[in-house]
Amino acid sequence: MNAKASDAEQRRAQILMAAMELFASKGFSATTMNDIVAATGLSKGGLYWHFKSKDDIIIGILDQFFDPELAWMQALVEQPGDSAVERLRALSAQIATAMQSMEALVPIMLEFFALAVRDQQVADTINGYYRRYTVGLVALLEQGQAQGELDIADKHTVALNIVAQFEGLALLWSLRPGQFDLRTHILTATELLLKALQPAPA
Amino acid sequence: MNAKASDAEQRRAQILMAAMELFASKGFSATTMNDIVAATGLSKGGLYWHFKSKDDIIIGILDQFFDPELAWMQALVEQPGDSAVERLRALSAQIATAMQSMEALVPIMLEFFALAVRDQQVADTINGYYRRYTVGLVALLEQGQAQGELDIADKHTVALNIVAQFEGLALLWSLRPGQFDLRTHILTATELLLKALQPAPA
């Protein structure tokens, strides 16, 4: 039974993985269930045994899509002691690395954005992710201010701006494969921000 | 003949307008040619007289989609005399206004982004737009530096970061209809940037 459940979950994960690759290269609507069937080596019946519809597969991907980055952010916020400024620098470096390692999946993100406009469930999931991310950033900024490292008027606005900056860079990056040094841009953006948030000398 | 040509162009524009509304609310693939036929009041044959395919309509929209914003930017760069800092502020205010007035069309932008990953023509068009936009920003930044208003290490990187910031904010805004004050965020981002670019006091 344990083995069974594990098998079923593995199969599910395998299907999701195959579907992700297809979705990344062809988009949601141009990817057919038969494509996924072929990619998994399963049959139509086998596929529909694990997922009840195409949307079900898409939602399955969405549900786990943003998880990893959130975990890193969480860990950073709870890291004790270190200076907030250094942790912000570490965060941006980590984001650059993470995004570069997931480069092949970025197109799916764009598909989700386009979908979110029309599908409330997708919008809610993505917004939930950004909300939690923003909350973490606000906590970091507050710690920085408490330690006198930063001077921030409206932390929530600044936090959302940071998120927007990173997402915007990822967007431009995905449109210019190979001609856009994501890491440099992210690090530059972070340094500019830190400079703007520097407390005025007494 | 003149009247005829103008009629044909008007029809074309009318079709593009109707298609844009449909694409904005249903996305590219979920919008059918029959939908567009119904929305224009034309017939299938009439529609295909003016556009040879669905892709042709999409490209037709793309070709004129980003034009207006570029014109404003161009005008700002060539505006003589005014301080670069003030022109940057004016630019961000203008962008906020423009985006808010085109709110209904933002979903189409997301469709284009998703499409650009797979369609080189779409990618080239969008990249061309961003390139020209960046060139204009770099010119503005250079003017600011020449006048001693700004201190910028890498103007090109900063310009791309500005573009990314605005696009990222537009993205988040489109995902949170009614819960996101785009103007405030854009103006805040601009002020933060200007602060970061302030030359060090002598």
Place this chain on the structure above:
DNA sequence: CCTTCCAAACCGACCGGTCGGTCTGTTCTA
């Protein structure tokens, strides 16, 4: 001014093909 004529513009029934999803089995495993 009226008729003829022609091409641009338009109509809508139709077609080939595809797609998401179903259904009736068969196989494997505990």
Place this chain on the structure above:
DNA sequence: TAGAACAGACCGACCGGTCGGTTTGGAAGG
């Protein structure tokens, strides 16, 4: 042997695009 897991033929809706025919408005000719 029961039920989970899978196979694959099949279905009906629908979609992008076509095609033969019709309307229309203005130029040409008398």
